[in-house]
Amino acid sequence: MFSAIRQVARTSLPLRATRPCASSVHRFPAHRTIVTKKYTADHESVAFDDQTGLGTIAITDYAQQSLGDVVFVDLPSVGLKIYKGETIGAVESVKAASDIYAPVSGEVVEVNTRLDDEPGLVNRSPDDQGWLCKIKLTEPKEIDDLLTLEAYAKTYES
Known part of the structure; x- marks a missing residue:
């Protein structure tokens, strides 16, 4: 495949003269899911899926590094x-314990039960495998009040 790309790049045709492949026009779905990830100054994050209305709450990578090895996670109940x-x-670690604060309002629809047996997932993969809970947001506009990644980074850089 890479040789084909190089070969096309060597041709003298200007880019505007090339036509897209007809099959590439419909490759992407008309309605894409948009996931918005925002942060709190207390080191929680929420990834909001606009299609489902669900938010996945986790602690940030900075928080898990600051805590050290996580040994126990106390999660909210479904419902x-x-x-x-x-x-x-x-979240309790070998160094300290830290409360988890809700970044937005909603109802807990799922908790990460893997953390009962593997609390270290919070350290190894805070966003992907070490997430804490999923909630159905009751006030989706609260997402707008949270910090972007750039703004969040400034809170712990200073």
């Missing part, structure tokens, strides 16, 4: 209604 800013659980 619990949570409100932005309230304590929804805790």
